[in-house]
Amino acid sequence: MKQRRSRVPIRIPVRVLSHGFAGDRSDAGICTDINEDGRVELELEAVLDMTNSVELEFIQNHQIIFHREARFFYRCGQRYGAYLL
Secondary structure (H helix, E strand, O other): OOOOOOEEEEEEEEEEEEEEOOEEEEEEEEEEEEEOOOEEEEEEOOOOOOOOEEEEEEEEOOEEEEEEEEEEEEEEOOEEEEEEO
């Protein structure tokens, strides 16, 4: 059985840039944890289309410190799980 990778709890602002058929949009949220496999959990007030491709911009001191494409793999209320590409 595959062992679940350890999660690292964090609280860092993130901007989710969605690209879909209805156009592009930008939503702010918080990244609440990350693991060594490149999976992250996000808290967002927005309801996003799970099929859209997204870009995550992690922000520190009003500057982008990390920018990566990602795909969602679950949504539970205001929490989204994504994996970095």
